[in-house]
Each structure stands twice: as structure tokens, then as C-alpha cells.
Amino acid sequence: MKSSYAIAVLITLVTVGWVASGMIGAEEDPQAAEETLRPPAAIQREAPVPQVRVRRAAAETRLTDLRVLGETRASRLVEVKAETGGRVVETGAEDGATVDADTLLVRLALDDRQERVRRAEAAVARWEDRYAADQRLANRDFTSRQRVLESKAALEEARAALAAMRLDIDRTTIRAPFAGVLETRLAEVGDYVGIGDPVARVVDLDPLKVVAKVAEADIGRLQVGQPGRATLVTGRRLEGRVSYIAPVADGVTRTFAVELEVPNPDATVPEGMTAEVRLPLEQVRAHRLSPALLALDDEGRIGVKLVDADNRVVFHPVQVAGDSRDGLWVEGLPDPATLIVVGQEFVRAGQRVEPVDVETIAANSAALAEADRAALQAGRAPDATVDGVTAPEGAQP
Numbered sequence: 001m002k003s004s005y006a007i008a009v010l011i012t013l014v015t016v017g018w019v020a021s022g023m024i025g026a027e028e029d030p031q032a033a034e035e036t037l038r039p040p041a042a043i044q045r046e047a048p049v050p051q052v053r054v055r056r057a058a059a060e061t062r063l064t065d066l067r068v069l070g071e072t073r074a075s076r077l078v079e080v081k082a083e084t085g086g087r088v089v090e091t092g093a094e095d096g097a098t099v100d101a102d103t104l105l106v107r108l109a110l111d112d113r114q115e116r117v118r119r120a121e122a123a124v125a126r127w128e129d130r131y132a133a134d135q136r137l138a139n140r141d142f143t144s145r146q147r148v149l150e151s152k153a154a155l156e157e158a159r160a161a162l163a164a165m166r167l168d169i170d171r172t173t174i175r176a177p178f179a180g181v182l183e184t185r186l187a188e189v190g191d192y193v194g195i196g197d198p199v200a201r202v203v204d205l206d207p208l209k210v211v212a213k214v215a216e217a218d219i220g221r222l223q224v225g226q227p228g229r230a231t232l233v234t235g236r237r238l239e240g241r242v243s244y245i246a247p248v249a250d251g252v253t254r255t256f257a258v259e260l261e262v263p264n265p266d267a268t269v270p271e272g273m274t275a276e277v278r279l280p281l282e283q284v285r286a287h288r289l290s291p292a293l294l295a296l297d298d299e300g301r302i303g304v305k306l307v308d309a310d311n312r313v314v315f316h317p318v319q320v321a322g323d324s325r326d327g328l329w330v331e332g333l334p335d336p337a338t339l340i341v342v343g344q345e346f347v348r349a350g351q352r353v354e355p356v357d358v359e360t361i362a363a364n365s366a367a368l369a370e371a372d373r374a375a376l377q378a379g380r381a382p383d384a385t386v387d388g389v390t391a392p393e394g395a396q397p
Contacts (some may be wrong), residue, residue, distance in 0.1 A: 053160045053342035054355040059285040059335040064321060065278045066221070067214050070212030070230065070260070072273045076178065076204035080105060082193040084171040087111075096185055098267065105200045106187050108172035113165065120162035127155035180204040181267050184211040203271060208264035210238070212277040213255035219245065221281050228260045230275040238262040238269070242279070286321050293339060294318075294328075297349070304330070305344040306337050307355045313340070315349040 038317070085108075092104030099105075116238055131151040137143040180202050187199040210230040214222065230238045241263030249256050260277055293304055295315070303317040316337075318330040338355065340347070347353055 045238055048353045050343065050347060051354045052307070052340045052344065052347060052355055053358050053361065054338050055341050055358045057287050057289065057333075057337050057339050059287050060331070061283055062286045062288075062321070062329055063280050063283050065280045066214070066218055068212040068214055068258075068279075070210045070258075070275050070277045072230075072232075072269055072271055072275060073209045073211050073259075074180075074203040074205050074271045075207055075209055075261075076180070077271070078177055078202050079198045080174060080177065080200045080202060082106075082108070082171075082174060082195060082197050082199055084108065084168050085194045086172055086192070088187050088189050088191045088193065088199075089354065091185060091187070091189055093182045093185070094178075095182060097182050098180075099182050099202065101176060103176040104173065105182070105202075107176040107177055107191075108174070108193070110169060110172060113169050113172070113251070117162065117165045117169065120158065120165050121159040124155070124162050127151065127158045131155045175201055176200075176202050178204055180206075203384050205267040205269065205271065206236070206264045207240075208260045208269055209243070209269075210260040210262060210275050210277055212258050212260070213250070213253065214258050216249060216254055216256065219258075220254045222258060222279060222292045226279065228277060228279045230260055230262060232269070232273050232275050232278050234273075236269070237369045238264075238275075259375070266395075284321065284331065285335065286331050287333050287335075287337060288324065288327050288329055289339060290327050290341075293341060293344065295344060303339075304333060305340045305347065306333070307340060307353060308338075311355060312354055313347045313349050313353055319343070 013192045027050050087109045088106055089109045090104075090107035092106065093099050131148070131154075134143055134148045134151045138145055138148045141261075166370055181204075183201040185200045187197075193199055212359075221395050222242060222245060224242050226242050228240055228242055230240070232238070242258060243261035244257070244259040246257040258277075258279075289304070294302055295305060295313050297303055297317070301317045302320070303315050306314045306316055308314050316333055318332040321329040323329065340353075341358060343353075
């Protein structure tokens with residue numbers, strides 16, 4: 001029993017001595033001790049710098065324009081009306097036909113107009129003889145001057161009646177007032193028309209007018225005579241010049257009417273077509289880029305991610321100035337700008353990146369393809385690498 005106590009006491013003393021020897025030993029570096037005790041999974045490793053593809057873009061001079069919707073209108077549209085009454089006995093041009101000035105549209109029946117003209121001519125001749133006779137008698141004092149004046153008045157009245165009858169006959173032939181297109185003939189053979197009744201509508205489509213409504217904020221930037229372009233819904237483009245700017249705004253929309261006059265020699269563009277009107281305003285410097293490069297920042301602003309001189313991502317807000325077949329025009333970027341074209345969605349502003357120029361990639365790809373073709377022609381397996389086909393920086397070719 002005593003031997004068991006002795007063994008327990010001995011083990012306790014040995015343990016206390018071993019612990020005490022470690023505490024009394026040389027002072028250990030705390031940082032080294034921390035790293036020694038840190039588990040392997042907790043060891044921090046620096047993340048690799050991501051690669052992004054970039055393209056250097058220079059600003060271009062762009063002519064800004066004002067875009068508004070409008071519609072085509074004839075320069076003249078006249079509803080031809082009868083100036084005398086009668087039955088239609090003959091018609092001229094058909095609907096849609098091109099007409100010249102004085103082309104026959106409608107002819108009315110003469111009825112008894114010729115007989116009335118002959119009666120009027122006879123009355124004129126009678127009063128001419130009467131007036132001449134009264135003048136001879138007055139010269140011999142056989143009649144009064146009052147009778148001469150009455151004869152002259154009656155003669156003038158007869159002449160006026162004759163002229164009116166001849167004019168009425170002329171008015172039975174209704175002709176086109178100007179060269180254009182007969183839109184619609186409203187009278188047919190057998191119809192009776194009275195004075196003031198419409199018989200046809202004639203439009204003048206050359207030149208053609210494109211009328212648009214411009215907001216009051218932009219009207220001061222336009223002037224008569226400046227060039228413009230209208231694009232029809234069919235895709236056809238018409239070039240012309242501003243011929244009219246309304247001096248008074250529309251009371252409801254507060255917009256101003258602007259007319260663009262364009263040539264239409266063949267009258268192939270009708271009235272009433274919708275058109276987009278572009279009016280050039282001023283020249284500005286802007287960048288042209290793909291819409292896919294646009295992004296939003298935390299504040300909801302539209303912008304583009306660039307790479308600065310320190311290879312860090314920078315978010316630049318932009319303003320979309322217009323579009324074209326090749327992309328969007330934006331303003332607000334530095335000139336030139338290093339655009340991130342691939343990988344912009346995986347990096348954030350302020351992050352360091354490794355930019356790779358897309359032109360360099362294209363050149364390397366072409367060089368690799370050429371080297372592979374050369375190897376195949378020589379009967380060797382293609383084994384070219386980028387390092388092998390790319391000359392070291394600063395080396396002379």
C-alpha cells in the first residue's frame with residue numbers, strides 16, 4: 001500500500017517538473033507561436049489577379065441630331081370646285097393620274113349658252129350703232145348730251161353681259177390648276193353640279209413636305225434652310241432642308257410645327273406616311289461602343305468599366321447620346337479610354353486586374369495559325385506556342 005502511494009507521488013513530481021521546465025525555458029516569439037498553432041486551413045493566401053480583356057477606344061467627332069416623328073404632306077392640295085352650274089358631259093384624267101396644268105378634269109354641258117352669247121353680241125352691235133348715231137346727232141345739236149351718255153351706258157352694259165356669257169362658257173371646262181396628281185374625281189358623266197360644288201381634288205407632291213412637331217426646348221436650336229433627313233417606315237431616306245418653322249406654338253402640346261422640304265420628282269412618296277425626322281444640331285466628341293458594355297453602379301447610374309494606369313477598375317458614368325448600326329454613342333469617357341470588353345461583370349471598381357488587349361490576342365491567334373500552317377506544310381505536327389510566336393518586348397523583328 002505504501003509503495004503505491006510512493007509511486008503516485010513520484011509520478012506527480014515528475015509531471016510538475018516537466019511542466020516547470022517548459023515555463024522556465026527561453027522566451028518564445030509570440031508571432032512564431034501563433035503561426036505554429038494556426039491550423040493549415042486558416043493560413044491566408046493572396047488571391048490571384050483576374051484577367052480581363054480590354055480595348056483602347058478613342059473618341060470620334062459625331063454630329064448630334066434632333067429626332068422627332070412626323071408625316072409627309074403635299075406642298076399643295078386643292079379641291080377644285082365648279083364656278084358655274086351644269087350637267088357633266090365629259091371627264092378627263094382618272095384617279096391617281098399625273099396631270100399637267102390645264103389638264104381637263106370635267107366638262108359641263110353648254111345648254112343654251114351659245115344662243116345667249118349670240119343675243120348678247122347682237123345687243124352689243126345694236127347699242128354700238130345707237131351710240132354712234134347719238135354722237136353724230138349730238139355733234140349737230142339735234143339731241144342732248146344726256147341721251148349720248150345713256151346710249152354709252154347701255155352699250156357698256158351690253159358688253160359686260162357678253163363678257164359674262166363668254167366667261168360662263170369658259171367655266172364649263174374645268175381644268176387642273178397646276179401640275180400634280182389627280183387624287184379623286186368627284187363628278188362623273190351625268191352628274192349635275194352647281195356653283196361651288198367640288199368636282200376633283202388635285203395634290204402637288206413635288207416638292208414634298210415632312211411636318212414634325214418640335215418641343216419648345218429644342219426649337220431655338222433650329223433655323224430655316226438647315227439640312228435634314230426623313231426616314232420613312234419603308235426605310236427610304238429623303239434628304240431636304242427646313243423650309244418653315246412655326247412662329248406660334250400649339251396651344252395644347254406646346255410644340256412648334258417644323259416643315260422639311262424634300263424633292264419628290266416622280267411623286268412616288270404619297271401624303272400621310274409616317275417618318276422619322278433627323279435635324280443636325282452640333283458636333284461633339286463621343287465614344288462608340290457595344291450596348292453590352294454598359295453597367296449600373298450601386299446608385300443606379302449607367303456607366304462603363306475601364307482600367308486606369310494602375311491597372312485598377314474604374315466605373316465611369318456616361319450619357320447615351322444616340323445609336324447607330326455599329327453600337328451606341330456615349331459621352332463622359334476619358335479620351336482615349338481603356339474599355340473592359342470581356343470580364344467586366346466579374347470585377348468591381350477599385351479592384352486590381354491584369355488587362356489583356358484584344359488586339360494582342362487577335363495578333364497572337366493569327367501568328368499561331370500561321371505557324372501551324374507552316375508546320376503542316378513542312379510535314380511536322382503543329383507545336384507552336386504563344387511565347388514562341390511572340391517577339392520579346394523591345395526586340396527588333
